[in-house]
Amino acid sequence: MKLITAVIQPDKLDAVSEALIKKDITRITAGRVTGHGRKVEGDLYRGQEVGIDLSPKVRIEIACNDEFVDVICDIIIKNARHEDGKLGDGKIFISSLDECIRIRTGEKGSDAI
Amino acid sequence: MKNWKNVMLLFFSWLVLWPGMALAAEGTPDSGATAWMLTSTSLVLLMVPGLALFYGGLVRTKNVLGTMMHSYASMAIVGVIWAVCGYSMCFGPNVLGGWIGWDPNLLFLEGLDDAVADGGIPDYVFAMFQGKFAIITPALIAGAFAERVRFKSYCVFITLWVLFVYCPLCHWVWAEDGFLFNMGANGAIDFAGGTVVHISSGISALVIALYCGARRDYPKTAMHPNNLVLTLLGAGLLWVGWFGFNAGSSVSSGLDAARALAVTQVAASTGALVWMIIEGVKHGKVTSLGLASGILAGLVAITPAAGVVKIPGAIFLGAMASFVSYSAIQIKSKLGYDDTLDVFGIHGVSGIAGAILLTFWIRESWMVDAAAATTSGTWTVFQQLLVQVSAVGITIAYASVLTWVIIIIIDKTIGFRISDKEEMTGLDQSCHGEHGYGLLNLN
Numbered sequence: 001m002k003l004i005t006a007v008i009q010p011d012k013l014d015a016v017s018e019a020l021i022k023k024d025i026t027r028i029t030a031g032r033v034t035g036h037g038r039k040v041e042g043d044l045y046r047g048q049e050v051g052i053d054l055s056p057k058v059r060i061e062i063a064c065n066d067e068f069v070d071v072i073c074d075i076i077i078k079n080a081r082h083e084d085g086k087l088g089d090g091k092i093f094i095s096s097l098d099e100c101i102r103i104r105t106g107e108k109g110s111d112a113i
Numbered sequence: 114m115k116n117w118k119n120v121m122l123l124f125f126s127w128l129v130l131w132p133g134m135a136l137a138a139e140g141t142p143d144s145g146a147t148a149w150m151l152t153s154t155s156l157v158l159l160m161v162p163g164l165a166l167f168y169g170g171l172v173r174t175k176n177v178l179g180t181m182m183h184s185y186a187s188m189a190i191v192g193v194i195w196a197v198c199g200y201s202m203c204f205g206p207n208v209l210g211g212w213i214g215w216d217p218n219l220l221f222l223e224g225l226d227d228a229v230a231d232g233g234i235p236d237y238v239f240a241m242f243q244g245k246f247a248i249i250t251p252a253l254i255a256g257a258f259a260e261r262v263r264f265k266s267y268c269v270f271i272t273l274w275v276l277f278v279y280c281p282l283c284h285w286v287w288a289e290d291g292f293l294f295n296m297g298a299n300g301a302i303d304f305a306g307g308t309v310v311h312i313s314s315g316i317s318a319l320v321i322a323l324y325c326g327a328r329r330d331y332p333k334t335a336m337h338p339n340n341l342v343l344t345l346l347g348a349g350l351l352w353v354g355w356f357g358f359n360a361g362s363s364v365s366s367g368l369d370a371a372r373a374l375a376v377t378q379v380a381a382s383t384g385a386l387v388w389m390i391i392e393g394v395k396h397g398k399v400t401s402l403g404l405a406s407g408i409l410a411g412l413v414a415i416t417p418a419a420g421v422v423k424i425p426g427a428i429f430l431g432a433m434a435s436f437v438s439y440s441a442i443q444i445k446s447k448l449g450y451d452d453t454l455d456v457f458g459i460h461g462v463s464g465i466a467g468a469i470l471l472t473f474w475i476r477e478s479w480m481v482d483a484a485a486a487t488t489s490g491t492w493t494v495f496q497q498l499l500v501q502v503s504a505v506g507i508t509i510a511y512a513s514v515l516t517w518v519i520i521i522i523i524d525k526t527i528g529f530r531i532s533d534k535e536e537m538t539g540l541d542q543s544c545h546g547e548h549g550y551g552l553l554n555l556n
Contacts, residue, residue, distance in 0.1 A: 011175075011538035018330075044546035056548065 001097040001110060002069050006060045007035060008080040008090035013058045015079040020062075025072055027113065029061040038087050057090065063097055065110050143233025149366035150238045156357025157245035161188055161252060163354055167347030167405070168256050171454050174339040175539025176260045177549035183255035183267060187248050190268060191275050195244040196222055202280035203243065207290045214284045214291075232365050242361060243283075250279055250310045256454030257318030258529075260336075261328050261536055264544040266529045273519045278317065278512050282309050286504070293504050298492045299483035301504035302475070304373065305362035307417025307468040308508040315461020316509050317516040318452060324520050325529055327451030329536050339549075341401055348405035352381055355412045359419040373419035376427035377412065383431030384411020391439050406442075409459050410434035414467030418474070426474025433470060434463040468505050472498045 008016060013030065020028060034054040062072055073092055081089050102112040165184035172180045191199070198220055205216030218224035228236035251271035285291040286301065286309050293301045293308070303309060328336070338344060359377040363369035388407025389399045414434035415427055422430065441458040452458060472494055484492040523529050530536075535543035542548070 011542050014537040 001100060001113060002064055002066060003095050003097045004060075004062045004064065004069065004072055004076075005093040005095070006062075006076050006080070006090060007033070007037075007057050007093075008060065008076070009082070009088065010056055010058045012080045012082075012089075013060075016060065016076055019075045019079045020072070023071065023075060025062065025064070025068065025075070027062060027064070031059050031061075033057050033059045037090070063100055063113055065113055069094060140229040141233070142229055142235050143366075146233050146366040147235060147238060149370060150234050150242055150361060150364065153357035153361025154238060154242040154245060156354045157242065157249070157361065158188075158354075160351050160354030160358065161185070161245075161249055163347045163350030164249060164252055165347070166343045167351060167409075168259060168454055170340040170343030170345075170347060171256075171338045171402075172259050173336055173539070174550060175541055177339055177541065178547055179264065179540025179544050180255070180259050182264065182545065183259075184252040186264075186268060187252040187255075187271055190271055191248045191251060192244065194272065194275055195240075195247050199247055199275060199280055200240045200243065202276070203247075203283040204240075204288050207284075207288075211285070211290070211292055213281050214288050230364075234364060239364060242364075243287075246306055246310055246358075247275055247279055247283070250306075250314050251275055253310070253314040253456060253460055254318045254321065256456040257322040257452045258325055259453040260540065261325065261530055263528060263531050264540070266523050266527055269523055269527065270519065270529075273523075274317065274516065277519065278313060278515045279309070282313050282508060282511065285507075293507065296504065297483075297497060297500035298487045299479070301500050302421055302471060302497070303417045303468065303504065304420035305359045305416045307413075307464050308504055311413045311416060311460040311464030312468065312505060312508045313512040315457045315459075315464055316512045318456035319450075319461060320513050320516045321520055322450055322452040322457070324517070324524075327449075328453065329533060331451045332446070332449065338402070345401055345405055348408050352408055352412065355381070355416075359416060363420065369420060372423075376419050376422055376424060377415055379424055379427040380411040380415035380431035380434075381408050382411070383428045384408055384414070384435045387411075387432040387435035388439060391435065406438065406455070406459060407435045410438040410463040413460050413463040416464070417468040418471035421476060421479050422471055422474040423476055426471065429474060430467050430471065433466060437466045438463045465505055465509075469498070469501050472501050 006016075010032070017028060017030065020026075033056075035057050036054055037057075060076070064072060073094070076092055099108060100110075100112045101108050105112075161184050165181040168184065169177050169181040200222060201216050201219035202213045205214035205219050208215040216224070222237070222240055225236040225240055230236055230239060251274050254271075254274070255267065285293040286303050287294060293303075301308070355377055356374055360370045360374035363373055385404050385407040388403050388410065392399050392403045411431035411434050414430040415422075418426065418430055438455075438459050441462040442455055445452060445455070445458055475494070475497065480492060480494075480497075483497070484490055486492075520529060531540070531543060
């Protein structure tokens with residue numbers, strides 16, 4: 001079992017979540033976070049483009065069985081990219097997952113995912 | 114001794130005031146009436162941020178600023194158009210066979226600098242009061258195509274719509290030589306904008322919703338309101354502002370204003386109450402958005418009627434409005450078109466129903482006046498009903514055809530909808546380069 005954590009740009013959330021759900025990957029947790037990557041974000045403030053040090057991002061977390069890791073990462077990569085060559089499309093982290101328990105039934109392991 | 118002093122004081126103050134009183138009849142401002150109209154003007158303007166909050170809260174987080182901008186942009190754009198030529202087109206004398214009014218002297222409000230109308234209200238105040246109606250009407254339409262149009266195209270749209278739909282309608286209904294103003298014995302009844310504001314915006318909204326199609330994935334995906342707190346705040350401001358809208362439309366500060374104020378309050382409350390009851394019975398839960406919708410439906414229905422009905426009429430119209438608007442929204446869901454914020458369902462449907470059904474609740478004295486204005490000396494409810502239905506029919510036909518033409522022209526030239534990609538990103542980022550909230554809810 002793996003835990004996939006992706007940090008992406010907020011404007012790509014819909015594209016990514018829709019694509020994941022279309023491929024039947026429906027166990028997704030998403031949240032708003034702030035962070036600082038290599039990119040300095042621009043926002044317009046009274047006509048001036050300003051950089052902010054911590055900028056809004058979206059973090060998506062998906063716990064999955066090993067065979068799904070590549071599929072999920074491909075979907076995220078394809079849909080979270082801006083195709084404009086600029087920095088800041090985000091990152092994906094994959095870590096191994098020790099245990100998973102479904103609260104309602106108490107099931108454990110791969111079946112619970 | 115003390116009494117004697119008071120009498121002297123009264124006498125002198127009367128002497129001092131007397132010239133002013135005498136002059137009031139000759140065209141100096143009546144301070145009481147003017148004060149109320151200044152207040153009303155501000156109240157109607159307050160409805161625009163009210164509308165921005167109401168609509169802004171109902172869309173998804175990524176579109177909150179884009180949606181609020183639709184209302185605010187109207188203040189900027191129509192506010193200027195109105196002063197340049199809008200007022201002249203609405204309240205100038207008939208030209209082009211009565212299609213619009215036109216008076217070169219009213220361009221840039223030039224002729225108003227010294228003008229005071231019969232009721233003792235400076236023309237500037239009246240012009241600004243009317244200007245607020247022109248501002249809020251196109252902003253109402255924006256709810257139908259929320260979350261999916263280009264900001265630039267929206268700006269062009271409201272410019273053309275105000276010039277070619279609002280101004281002619283306003284001229285027909287409210288200018289003294291407008292043909293709807295003079296239809297029948299005593300004119301088509303539209304006290305504060307049932308046809309001009311609500312039916313015209315409601316029907317135009319429907320036309321555009323049908324033309325530009327639904328949002329991506331509607332109705333498959335849930336599209337939650339980002340902040341119903343804003344929406345309730347907006348509904349409250351609209352209610353408050355509506356007192357200026359209706360009671361100000363008597364363009365006086367007397368009995369007519371008082372009547373309009375009272376029925377406005379009662380109709381809004383009844384609308385809210387009945388919507389609460391409908392939801393309570395049908396779903397077992399009363400929603401805050403339902404209550405807010407009931408307020409609006411009641412206010413819309415009483416708008417044309419505020420000058421002619423009494424309290425029972427207001428209760429009927431408010432209750433009826435919630436029924437028909439609630440049903441219209443249920444039918445919309447079945448038909449599947451995406452009038453995003455139910456502009457047609459609330460403003461169109463309640464507006465039409467209010468403008469027609471008010472006929473059965475007109476106060477006696479109005480009917481007597483109407484009868485006196487005819488040659489035969491009689492005027493029946495059904496004759497007035499025919500006038501009301503004609504006025505509504507003409508408004509629907511004119512607004513829908515012209516809106517259709519305007520929207521096709523815009524769509525074929527600069528494009529009306531934003532691209533799929535921009536729609537996914539949200540209006541705030543793609544049209545304005547901003548975020549509405551910091552770390553609040555997703556989407």
